[in-house]
Amino acid sequence: MDSKWYFCNELSTMELKKIIEEKSQESWEIYLPSISIDCVVFGFHDATLKVLVLKMKDKNLWGLPGGYVNKLENLSEAASRILKKRTGAENIYLNQFRAFGDLDRSEGFFEEYADTVWNKQRFVSIGFYALVDYSKVNLIIDNFSDACEWKSIEELPEFMMDHQTIFNTALITLRKQLNDKPIGYNLLPEKFTMPELQKLYEIILGKKLNRGNFYRKMLRYDILFKLDESRKGGAHKAPDLYQFDLEKYEVALKEGLNNGW
Amino acid sequence: MDSKWYFCNELSTMELKKIIEEKSQESWEIYLPSISIDCVVFGFHDATLKVLVLKMKDKNLWGLPGGYVNKLENLSEAASRILKKRTGAENIYLNQFRAFGDLDRSEGFFEEYADTVWNKQRFVSIGFYALVDYSKVNLIIDNFSDACEWKSIEELPEFMMDHQTIFNTALITLRKQLNDKPIGYNLLPEKFTMPELQKLYEIILGKKLNRGNFYRKMLRYDILFKLDESRKGGAHKAPDLYQFDLEKYEVALKEGLNNGW
Known part of the structure; x- marks a missing residue:
């Protein structure tokens, strides 16, 4: 197409x-x-x-x-x-x-x-x-x-x-x-893994990000919640699944992320 | 006037x-x-x-x-x-x-x-x-x-x-x-203290900032250098004086502060 x-x-x-x-x-x-x-x-x-x-x-x-x-x-x-x-x-x-x-x-x-x-x-x-x-x-x-x-x-x-x-x-x-407002809702599946979210940021930024830093920074934004389920299938340890907290996501869209001064 | x-x-x-x-x-x-x-x-x-x-x-x-x-x-x-x-x-x-x-x-x-x-x-x-x-x-x-x-x-x-x-x-x-570009040059005296710089940010933001966080974040931006002199006069311990590193300041103006993703 x-x-x-x-x-x-x-x-x-x-x-x-x-x-x-x-x-x-x-x-x-x-x-x-x-x-x-x-x-x-x-x-x-x-x-x-x-x-x-x-x-x-x-x-x-x-x-x-x-x-x-x-x-x-x-x-x-x-x-x-x-x-x-x-x-x-x-x-x-x-x-x-x-x-x-x-x-x-x-x-x-x-x-x-x-x-x-x-x-x-x-x-x-x-x-x-x-x-x-x-x-x-x-x-x-x-x-x-x-x-x-x-x-x-x-x-x-x-x-x-x-x-x-x-x-x-x-x-x-x-x-x-990306430094000021959340993104990802409507771009990722409803339930996603942290590596999937990181990949979205990396593609927009056109560069690789450090996994640990990404994880910490994203959790500090306080717009996600971790689900009690993980993704099935695959040989590796099943990765944790996350979902956007839409209420907090909306607030962050309006007022900016908890990131600046 | x-x-x-x-x-x-x-x-x-x-x-x-x-x-x-x-x-x-x-x-x-x-x-x-x-x-x-x-x-x-x-x-x-x-x-x-x-x-x-x-x-x-x-x-x-x-x-x-x-x-x-x-x-x-x-x-x-x-x-x-x-x-x-x-x-x-x-x-x-x-x-x-x-x-x-x-x-x-x-x-x-x-x-x-x-x-x-x-x-x-x-x-x-x-x-x-x-x-x-x-x-x-x-x-x-x-x-x-x-x-x-x-x-x-x-x-x-x-x-x-x-x-x-x-x-x-x-x-x-x-x-x-303020989250993306340096400010202060031409607004502060050539040599200034960290509390003076913080005051500038607080006035623009319209809110108080935590002193320790401000200090750490500002040093991480890597646009200042600390002078070997301190301000004379006053009863308290003389505060350290800083100056903008204009070369790094200019780069940060163009490319953004070392702050985002």
Whole structure:
């Protein structure tokens, strides 16, 4: 499934240009000028971390799912709508993390269009990110010009515009979030072992962690409880099973982990 | 000095309205639509934490220093220019922390103006914050409609629009930054005692810290060196003096403190 392509329609370059020019006037009417949104959706499943990317039709260019903000819409509503419309992904909680507003961020794009075309304007893009179990996300492309897939963060295609910077900043933010907020719920099975939880952290951080330190630090966060059961099967000593204490997990999500000053 | 008022000009409500309407057309020409900037400048000095606030003329309304982005200017350049123009404060390094884009964030403002007036448009505001030694900032108000001063964060006036939310988010971000980046350089004397450094952290965090834990954690960060001298004078045992190891301090600023996973 992962590398499957979804094309809803095949358009020539000429046809695409005509559509963009026609849609331009509508865009000026319904969207807030100068502001766009880009979403970095990290997907974890089965010990791999991926990111949701789109391919721009006709250009062999890859980018993050993005779009514009309706004049009568909050930023976060716009981010959810865009992600749903561009990928079919629903109910993903997105965190805003940074605005990208360099003058030259879209240099060279839409050069062949008139200066008044909506897409050719300068946009400050508000970045949102999320971490989801990608096996639970149902991608349905309903946009005519894109294809969409999960790509491993180690094998990313070359991104258009400043999307590599947006991705990098999102990854740094996600990694920092591990020091401040719990993760794992909805990404791991309901009951999991400490090595499984450690593996999740290692994959996001992109580095090995010391087992003893991980164990101590995680218990100090006080968001887990140990179950009276252990995992059956296998030749080794059955590992202890843990579960998130959802009440404490929620508090830690709101107030931060017991980790800082 | 702290509570001194700076008025450059006295204008009637009618005169102010006329100026805003006249400036509106110029604003449409030079600024990027829909985007504004707000700056939260925290000032520390002599064991107190303050924030830079402006008073809107004629309205007895308080707000954060803010403004708009020129069409040919990066976001961070705009933030520095705005802060300098509105407060006289120069060379302050501002960190972008969040965009504020709720639909109703400026509800009721500029109601008496025509819908086409620049200031009445919907703006998504990009928040920037900084922490400086306020005794080193030279406030010179060159804007006709504001007054500007440092206010203690415990005795803030009622803010207009969503500026209380912007301030709160900046304070939370600054507090989190203490877990990730070093602070103190340029805020403390070159040579300082551990209790002085602890006091700085306590004032920013708004809570007392355990002395032993603070000491251990700070040494683990490995950004200080202990001097061979101690502070003279006083009846008690002379406290040890420390200095930041600026090379390590710079690395920690870039790469984060030795604190996370």
